[in-house]
Amino acid sequence: MAAFDVVIIGQGLAGTNLALHLQAAGQRVLVLDSGKPVTASKIAAGLMTPITGQRLTVSWRVDEFLPYARSFYGQIEDQSQRSFFHDRKAVRLFTKEAEQAVFEKRRADPKFCAHLSDEAVDALLPENVADTSGGGFSMKAAQLDVAAFLDAARGLLTVEQTTVDWHRDVFYDADAVSVLGHAARYVVSCEGYGAAANPYFGFVPFNGAKGDILTLRFDAPVPAYSLHRGMWLAPTEDPFVFRLGASYDWAQLDDVPDAAAGLVLEEKLKSFFHVPYEVINHEAAVRPIVKESKALIGFHPTHSQLGFFNALGSKGSLHGPWFAHLFCECLVTGSPVPAEFDVQQYAKPGDPA
Numbered sequence: 001m002a003a004f005d006v007v008i009i010g011q012g013l014a015g016t017n018l019a020l021h022l023q024a025a026g027q028r029v030l031v032l033d034s035g036k037p038v039t040a041s042k043i044a045a046g047l048m049t050p051i052t053g054q055r056l057t058v059s060w061r062v063d064e065f066l067p068y069a070r071s072f073y074g075q076i077e078d079q080s081q082r083s084f085f086h087d088r089k090a091v092r093l094f095t096k097e098a099e100q101a102v103f104e105k106r107r108a109d110p111k112f113c114a115h116l117s118d119e120a121v122d123a124l125l126p127e128n129v130a131d132t133s134g135g136g137f138s139m140k141a142a143q144l145d146v147a148a149f150l151d152a153a154r155g156l157l158t159v160e161q162t163t164v165d166w167h168r169d170v171f172y173d174a175d176a177v178s179v180l181g182h183a184a185r186y187v188v189s190c191e192g193y194g195a196a197a198n199p200y201f202g203f204v205p206f207n208g209a210k211g212d213i214l215t216l217r218f219d220a221p222v223p224a225y226s227l228h229r230g231m232w233l234a235p236t237e238d239p240f241v242f243r244l245g246a247s248y249d250w251a252q253l254d255d256v257p258d259a260a261a262g263l264v265l266e267e268k269l270k271s272f273f274h275v276p277y278e279v280i281n282h283e284a285a286v287r288p289i290v291k292e293s294k295a296l297i298g299f300h301p302t303h304s305q306l307g308f309f310n311a312l313g314s315k316g317s318l319h320g321p322w323f324a325h326l327f328c329e330c331l332v333t334g335s336p337v338p339a340e341f342d343v344q345q346y347a348k349p350g351d352p353a
């Protein structure tokens with residue numbers, strides 16, 4: 001009998017959420033992760049914001065995803081005796097009149113209003129914020145301290161630090177698979193944008209977006225909610241320290257901090273937020289995005305022991321738990337992968353095995 005039911009490659013938000021769901025379902029799970037110090041998950045701000053974009057749209061299925069995420073992360077907080085999930089307000093300031101007009105229109109929709117918070121924006125902002133005459137609104141949002149969640153999960157899972165070379169380290173036959181000598185029923189790629197180089201899932205049309213993020217230390221404490229105005233400022237556990245993000249670069253897909261992208265973020269902040277600060281860190285990583293920013297799960301078209309969970313895009317914290325639950329069901333009970341999330345939709349006959 002194989003030593004493990006599932007070997008997961010990658011301990012970012014995808015791999016961690018999946019591993020925790022599988023373990024809770026009684027599966028024997030091994031996670032292999034390269035231990036890279038900077039990854040999309042490790043630097044993410046973990047914001048879960050229900051109303052987003054210039055058109056102020058209610059985030060896709062947020063009414064299902066957010067309660068599920070809250071309940072799941074809460075369980076892991078209990079198990080690990082750590083705290084990393086926070087219900088936190090988000091304040092959105094309008095950047096132009098047109099946004100205000102869109103807001104007025106949207107307010108007629110009870111589904112939109114359900115996400116608004118009662119507090120007036122002015123009451124939430126610190127004193128040194130200028131130019132809020134355009135107005136804005138506050139909403140009920142949440143935030144995951146992603147690095148703390150990943151760290152807490154490592155204490156609950158079996159994780160080995162190693163980088164898997166799929167050509168050299170993965171072997172399979174009809175019934176089983178072995179990764180670096182660990183036999184399992186399935187191996188699942190949760191490699192984030194790294195999966196763009198995976199020889200088995202090369203057919204997935206990744207459209208990665210590099211994101212730069214700064215860490216700022218303010219001279220005075222700032223209230224603990226996220227502030228959005230063409231950029232976002234996200235709280236940390238330290239009331240003086242916030243994350244400022246995040247840029248989108250669809251061309252330069254590496255994790256080298258881009259000074260110009262950092263300056264653009266700072267300019268956007270300084271245009272209205274006048275609390276002095278120093279930049280104490282600048283990081284960058286690539287978000288794994290595929291077309292519609294809906295996650296992909298499923299199995300290789302000809303080697304059904306090879307699984308895939310990826311494409312969490314800009315919403316890994318919010319979407320990760322729900323999709324992990326869905327894929328866990330497929331792996332454990334054999335339930336079919338829903339067509340709209342199935343990685344096989346991108347495979348073409350004749351793709352190399």
Ligand SMILES: Cc1cc2nc3c(=O)[nH]c(=O)nc-3n(C[C@H](O)[C@H](O)[C@H](O)COP(=O)(O)OP(=O)(O)OC[C@H]3O[C@@H](n4cnc5c(N)ncnc54)[C@H](O)[C@@H]3O)c2cc1C
Pocket residue numbers: 009010011012013014015032033034035036039040041042043044045046047048162163164165190191192193194195210211212213245246247284285286287288309310311312313314315316317318
């Ligand atoms: C600047 C920035 C800010 C963001 N802010 C937010 C936010 O506020 N809210 C939000 O929800 N999302 C945010 N995101 C998006 C979020 O980070 C992603 O959705 C999520 O991290 C993707 O997780 P993942 O596990 O798929 O990939 P990754 O985080 O890339 O994890 C993949 C893991 O697999 C490992 N790995 C890869 N290949 C191998 C291999 N062959 N062998 C061993 N290990 C391997 C890597 O080392 C890594 O640990 C942000 C992203 C960026 C870049």
